[in-house]
Amino acid sequence: METLDKRLMIPLYFQLARLLREQISSGELAAGAQVPSERELMERYSLSRNTVRQALDMLVREGLVARDHGRGTYVSKISSSYHYMLDTFYENRDLLRRAGFTPTVQHLSTEKVIAPELARIALRLEKGDEVVRHEMVFFADGRPAMYTLNFLPTSYSGGFDLSSGKEGFLQYLDRASGVKVEHILVDISPVEAVTEIAAVFQCPTGSPVLLFQETFMDETQTIPIGLGLNYFNREVLSFRLFARRG
Amino acid sequence: METLDKRLMIPLYFQLARLLREQISSGELAAGAQVPSERELMERYSLSRNTVRQALDMLVREGLVARDHGRGTYVSKISSSYHYMLDTFYENRDLLRRAGFTPTVQHLSTEKVIAPELARIALRLEKGDEVVRHEMVFFADGRPAMYTLNFLPTSYSGGFDLSSGKEGFLQYLDRASGVKVEHILVDISPVEAVTEIAAVFQCPTGSPVLLFQETFMDETQTIPIGLGLNYFNREVLSFRLFARRG
DNA sequence: CAGTGGTCTAGACCACTGT
DNA sequence: CAGTGGTCTAGACCACTGG
Helix, strand or coil: CCCCCCCCCCCHHHHHHHHHHHHHHHCCCCCCCEECCHHHHHHHHCCCHHHHHHHHHHHHHCCCEEEECCCEEEECCCCCCCEEECCEECCHHHHHHHCCCCEEEEEEEEEEEECCHHHHHHHCCCCCCEEEEEEEEEEECCEEEEEEEEEEECCCCCCCCHHHCCCCHHHHHHHHHCCCCCEEEEEEEEEECCHHHHHHHCCCCCCEEEEEEEEEECCCCCCEEEEEEEEECCCCCEEEEEEEEC | CCCCCCCCCCCHHHHHHHHHHHHHHHCCCCCCCEECCHHHHHHHHCCCHHHHHHHHHHHHHHCCEEEECCCEEEECCCCCCCCCCCCEECCHHHHHHHCCCCEEEEEEEEEEEECCHHHHHHCCCCCCCEEEEEEEEEEECCEEEEEEEEEEECCCCCCCCHHHCCCCHHHHHHHHHCCCCCEEEEEEEEEECCHHHHHHHCCCCCCEEEEEEEEEECCCCCCEEEEEEEEECCCCCCEEEEEEEC
């Protein structure tokens, strides 16, 4: 009935999930409201029930909706938007897209510097070795969401032109390193916003900020490809993950 | 062919997932080994492909296996080797043990209170409903590591005597709720230490502290069993997780 | 090319909730 | 009771990988 691009390259369940996500973040489906039933969605978009369920599964995992057996599916009262699941990672701009924002990127600087200790350890370098430092800010609907410092070995070749906006950082990293970044190791800590970050986030100096120290790894998890320090503005983004009992 | 209790109360996809999980942890399916193909599993256990995929979906989300389009499904090299990380969770005291500390626990209070909004939403309660609040502090080698507030429905029976130290909180929760806590949903955020927490952690008021807001879930991930607010002293503990490229 | 995972359909029966 | 989500089947075609 409505607008799903049948036989486009984007899977139907993904299109439906995106559509519902938009309706939720726009308020068309308000917090606490009942989502149309699975059979209703089947009918409306000419999909099979399995495909509808596959779309709803995504939203359930993202915490946007909750199913209630025999009653229906409801929009979660927490977090209509900004939550993001941590078991998979994406280009920062794609992360923002998945959280329902329109991302923009500002490339602040690219400099060759002596590797700070954090980077030296993560990238297994010697004291005094140089690294290339990329400094970026990501905005979500125009609001400052992430401040990022990436440290890469100088051996990586190939220019990185983020200002063009065509290539994401991970794509660049794949190309420059010759290895596909398949995993990241994330160390999570809360830090005080230093003046530089406070200025970017427009929050008081010393405010709590979430720091993800990310080591980019190849699929064998043996080669550190790069180090990223990602500072998140808690006013804009928050994080969520599932864990199993050990 | 093999042993799945058709027409028992446990879903087939769940039984298959459990069976494969056991084969992985026992080493029968070694790290890096190829999992039998979906069509092979169909045949072997007389299941439809969708059901097999539903089982594998669980394992993929848990990080135990990874799919490779056109090649096959493989046991992850990561999660089989143990990083004491965030993809699995433990009793708080066991978490400290795994981090190499000797844990001690101090039970500060147990009170019946009107559910604060966070707890009301997480536990799906009505305004004005009461909950039981347990307040605890965990020490690592004598240093204050975690400050914990747990909110449970009043319907749970059974006394909770943590001071004895014999029973962990999750064990108590299993017993009192009658449901096994199998998953938690964790919301991660950085917050300022309020005076109470600052006093416990012996750090300045307003220092950045890591907050894990944990919703305890049963194995179907539908029933919220309890809510825990865990504040971590960053001087003592930090967290790490693996994520896969999406 | 055969074998793999990725997507999708069109049914079916069940368990649960509310009226 | 009708309507909901939970599970399951038996097909189908596609895109990707490797030999």
